[in-house]
Amino acid sequence: MALEDRVVITGIGLTAPNGNSLTEYRQNLLAGKSGVVKFETRFMGEVLAGVCDFDDLKYQKKKALRRGTRAGSIAIYCARGAIEDSGLDFENADKSRIGVYLGTTEHGNVETENEVYNISKYGYDIKYWSHHHNPRTVANNPAGEVTLNMGITGPHYSIGAACAAGNLGIIQGMQMLRLQEVDLALVGGVSESIHTFGIFASFKSEGALAAHDDPAKASRPFDKNRNGIVCSEGGCVYTLERLPDAEKRGAKIYGEIIGHAANSDAFDYILPEPGRQAECMRLALKRAGLTADAIDILNTHATATMLGDIQECKAVREVFGKCRGVRINNTKSFIGHTMGAAGALELTGNLPSFEDSMVHATINLDDIDPDCALDQLVVNTPEKVEQVNIIMNNSFGMFGINSVLIVQRFQK
Amino acid sequence: MTRDQVRQAVLDIIIDIAPDEDFSAIKDEENLRDQFDLDSMDFLDIVMELRKRFNLEVPEKDYPELISMASSVEYLFPRLKDWKLAS
Numbered sequence: 001m002a003l004e005d006r007v008v009i010t011g012i013g014l015t016a017p018n019g020n021s022l023t024e025y026r027q028n029l030l031a032g033k034s035g036v037v038k039f040e041t042r043f044m045g046e047v048l049a050g051v052c053d054f055d056d057l058k059y060q061k062k063k064a065l066r067r068g069t070r071a072g073s074i075a076i077y078c079a080r081g082a083i084e085d086s087g088l089d090f091e092n093a094d095k096s097r098i099g100v101y102l103g104t105t106e107h108g109n110v111e112t113e114n115e116v117y118n119i120s121k122y123g124y125d126i127k128y129w130s131h132h133h134n135p136r137t138v139a140n141n142p143a144g145e146v147t148l149n150m151g152i153t154g155p156h157y158s159i160g161a162a163c164a165a166g167n168l169g170i171i172q173g174m175q176m177l178r179l180q181e182v183d184l185a186l187v188g189g190v191s192e193s194i195h196t197f198g199i200f201a202s203f204k205s206e207g208a209l210a211a212h213d214d215p216a217k218a219s220r221p222f223d224k225n226r227n228g229i230v231c232s233e234g235g236c237v238y239t240l241e242r243l244p245d246a247e248k249r250g251a252k253i254y255g256e257i258i259g260h261a262a263n264s265d266a267f268d269y270i271l272p273e274p275g276r277q278a279e280c281m282r283l284a285l286k287r288a289g290l291t292a293d294a295i296d297i298l299n300t301h302a303t304a305t306m307l308g309d310i311q312e313c314k315a316v317r318e319v320f321g322k323c324r325g326v327r328i329n330n331t332k333s334f335i336g337h338t339m340g341a342a343g344a345l346e347l348t349g350n351l352p353s354f355e356d357s358m359v360h361a362t363i364n365l366d367d368i369d370p371d372c373a374l375d376q377l378v379v380n381t382p383e384k385v386e387q388v389n390i391i392m393n394n395s396f397g398m399f400g401i402n403s404v405l406i407v408q409r410f411q412k
Numbered sequence: 413m414t415r416d417q418v419r420q421a422v423l424d425i426i427i428d429i430a431p432d433e434d435f436s437a438i439k440d441e442e443n444l445r446d447q448f449d450l451d452s453m454d455f456l457d458i459v460m461e462l463r464k465r466f467n468l469e470v471p472e473k474d475y476p477e478l479i480s481m482a483s484s485v486e487y488l489f490p491r492l493k494d495w496k497l498a499s
Contacts, residue, residue: 062431
């Protein structure tokens, strides 16, 4: 690959239900600490959710918080954090050459539900409907809030790709760098979904909403007693740069994106299709010039639904069946499903493995479902390995949108 | 409501809308936008809050009446003087 086409991760900003920085998040993933708690939601009372407690006034004024959205606030916290972490001279950077590409599962449900609830207090008289509803609900809101906050004048938009969106935000930014459309890409994904009761109610109606007496035990992918998804909020943003630019300024490099793929099941509105998932993983491997046995860590998408976990395990078996060297884990077991942020957050939780050679576990795996009993799963406690060189990250979503990223330890 | 109560009601609304601003030295005769970081969407918020809190409709042609604190009180007092504040 031409040097100019090599794209590297040079900064990370995040908020997860169990950490507001990469250091804190990683520590808690290795310590087995969940971020799932009891959470009050309109019309449903107490549910379980992954809730973030980042300082939303760190980079925003109170008025901006009032004007904007939770997703916008998460995006700003993560984008500012990524820029700070990157060490880039942002003040003097050409803001017209920076692009913001953020994945979201959905956007606008929270704000619309709030407005409907608001006018319900006034006899459904629409003159009480807020003039802020439009800017709060446009699909590009989270990325747009980042540009407003940071004075970025390059392109910004959201990537709507259900729960594969976090990976696809990263892929989009990588492609724009390769096309020379921008010189720096702020990429990743965000989710504010827990602030609408609708997402909980919808998963409940599908029989796919997790319930457990102990919130920390609720998200249990691959476990026989799993009973659904824990909805979570969160965000993760990277600074991506072309390798020559990163090297020129002596940037710290977390890893290089060496493979990616996205495809569609063309099968069902919500049900996954393992054949297409396997194809997606194989396509990413092919583009990276690798075979499955080169992968050291596979981070699964599994959300703890009965069928979804089994289908992904089928796909993983098809691709990795004979590979004993790969370690397989799952981040949702700690933080629940951060929706649009999931791809980026889950990949990020594994990136420190390049440095510490630890593989975080899949927790809450007390009684493994025989249909999910992959030999390579890292169960409940982290595992020390000799070295981690290559990580694959799966992220799948409704309407059968599949995405796979492969990131390699940086080598010149 | 008295004139002072109307002024306080407007101030309460503006404080909610622009929570980062310090209104302790507000000059009642001066344009609010010259003194504070307020834009057109904020003025729509003021109109909305008057509607919600006092069931008062400010027609668009009257928006310029809200340009300063003094002009707001002048405009609002006749419309709110019979409004009973909750004790």
